[in-house]
Amino acid sequence: MEKTTDVLLLTMNSSEEQETVCIFGTGDFGKSLGLEMLQCGYSIVFGSRNPQMSSLLPNGAEVLSYSEAAQKSDIIIMAIHREHYNFLTELTEVLNGKILVDVSNNLKIKQYPQSNAEYLAQLVPGAHVVKAFNTISAWALQSRALDASRQVFVCGNDSKAKQRVMDIVRSLGLTPLDKGSLMAANEIENYPLQLFPMWKFPFYLSAVLCVFFFFYCVIREVIYPYVYEKKDRTFHLAISIPNRVFPIAALTLLALVYLPGVIAAILQLYRGTKYRRFPDWLDHWMLCRKQLGLIALGFAFLHVLYTLVIPIRYYVRWTWTNRTIAQAIAKKERPFSTSTAWLSDSYIAMGMLGFFLFVLLGITSLPSVSNMVNWREFRFVQGIPCQDS
Numbered sequence: 297m298e299k300t301t302d303v304l305l306l307t308m309n310s311s312e313e314q315e316t317v318c319i320f321g322t323g324d325f326g327k328s329l330g331l332e333m334l335q336c337g338y339s340i341v342f343g344s345r346n347p348q349m350s351s352l353l354p355n356g357a358e359v360l361s362y363s364e365a366a367q368k369s370d371i372i373i374m375a376i377h378r379e380h381y382n383f384l385t386e387l388t389e390v391l392n393g394k395i396l397v398d399v400s401n402n403l404k405i406k407q408y409p410q411s412n413a414e415y416l417a418q419l420v421p422g423a424h425v426v427k428a429f430n431t432i433s434a435w436a437l438q439s440r441a442l443d444a445s446r447q448v449f450v451c452g453n454d455s456k457a458k459q460r461v462m463d464i465v466r467s468l469g470l471t472p473l474d475k476g477s478l479m480a481a482n483e484i485e486n487y488p489l490q491l492f493p494m495w496k497f498p499f500y501l502s503a504v505l506c507v508f509f510f511f512y513c514v515i516r517e518v519i520y521p522y523v524y525e526k527k528d529r530t531f532h533l534a535i536s537i538p539n540r541v542f543p544i545a546a547l548t549l550l551a552l553v554y555l556p557g558v559i560a561a562i563l564q565l566y567r568g569t570k571y572r573r574f575p576d577w578l579d580h581w582m583l584c585r586k587q588l589g590l591i592a593l594g595f596a597f598l599h600v601l602y603t604l605v606i607p608i609r610y611y612v613r614w615t616w617t618n619r620t621i622a623q624a625i626a627k628k629e630r631p632f633s634t635s636t637a638w639l640s641d642s643y644i645a646m647g648m649l650g651f652f653l654f655v656l657l658g659i660t661s662l663p664s665v666s667n668m669v670n671w672r673e674f675r676f677v678q679g680i681p682c683q684d685s
């Protein structure tokens with residue numbers, strides 16, 4: 297008899313989809329998430345230090361004290377900063393056996409020796425702690441600018457608890473990504489703090505390439521003529537040499553975009569399977585390809601700009617005129633100027649093509665750009681100090 301009522305209750309629950317979820321904290325994030333969840337059919341109970349004072353809460357949500365709210369649901373989202381977790385130790389009894397969702401972030405990498413989620417699990421040992429939602433910003437939830445960052449990293453030691461949280465994530469139209477046990481919380485908490493996650497290596501690499509080729513060209517085109525022919529070519533430093541460095545860097549980076557794919561393919565053929573992890577260096581390299589490509593395009597674009605500037609320069613006009621005159625004096629049949637005209641036309645054509653490609657790539661990489669912006673914004677929100685502290 298009891299069993300059938302249980303089943304009945306379960307089916308009722310799932311058909312009505314009125315699961316009650318408790319949210320601790322009525323700050324930016326709590327409110328935004330609460331509103332989103334209400335709209336997705338959950339009933340929401342907020343826990344707050346002063347339930348009467350809370351304003352601007354979403355319509356239809358209930359506000360109670362922390363201990364009262366906790367009794368209303370077996371799943372509680374902690375929209376509170378880590379620094380204020382300590383009051384939870386007074387609630388250990390009510391929180392026993394409940395699912396606590398830790399959404400918190402820190403301001404710095406390695407701010408605390410222990411991840412926030414593990415700290416929470418230690419404070420409330422009887423509860424099942426699940427880490428989730430920390431890469432979703434309150435601003436993105438409110439403005440529904442979630443197209444770029446739909447991924448929610450989830451981790452926790454209790455698989456049932458984790459499943460429940462992942463169901464909620466899914467019902468909000470987001471994509472849960474299971475990162476394993478609570479030990480992964482540290483890594484997950486670091487994501488939002490990495491402003492340009494995959495840009496470091498491409499950035500340093502291109503810097504090294506530029507410096508190397510710049511000095512190579514300086515030796516060849518400035519120092520060598522000075523030492524052996526006593527010619528002063530220092531004016532090459534401004535435009536000619538950079539304009540040689542840019543295409544070299546662009547082409548090298550472009551080659552580095554395609555190379556890891558080839559290596560990976562060879563590796564797969566050699567191993568005879570594609571179901572094995574690549575070595576870490578190759579994995580990282582493959583993940584940097586877009587960034588490398590974008591930097592390469594940036595260099596190509598600079599090359600185009602510099603190339604368009606060159607014909608305007610006095611020195612170049614002077615040498616071309618000199619050469620044309622020299623040819624005329626030598627009574628060559630075809631004067632030099634026709635070939636220079638052809639040259640500048642092709643420069644412009646190439647420049648336009650380059651620009652077109654640049655814009656195209658810029659547009660296709662927009663989601664990742666807006667991803668960065670979201671996280672930045674969220675950092676900004678995070679940066680506002682709490683009134684109470």
Ligand SMILES: NC(=O)C1=CN([C@@H]2O[C@H](COP(=O)(O)OP(=O)(O)OC[C@H]3O[C@@H](n4cnc5c(N)ncnc54)[C@H](OP(=O)(O)O)[C@@H]3O)[C@@H](O)[C@H]2O)C=CC1
Nearest residue numbers: 321322323324325344345375376377380400401433434684
């Ligand atoms: N804002 C964002 O975009 C994101 C935030 N997060 C995380 O969500 C959590 C909440 O962030 P957010 O909403 O921005 O922060 P807020 O400062 O806006 O809100 C924090 C809430 O915590 C509650 N609280 C409980 N105890 C205390 C206390 N002793 N002192 C102060 N406040 C207390 C308060 O609710 P009450 O007054 O009702 O008690 C307060 O409104 C943080 O852990 C943050 O890292 C994660 C991802 C994005």
Ligand SMILES: [Cu+2]
Nearest residue numbers: 543599600603
């Ligand atoms: Cu060129």
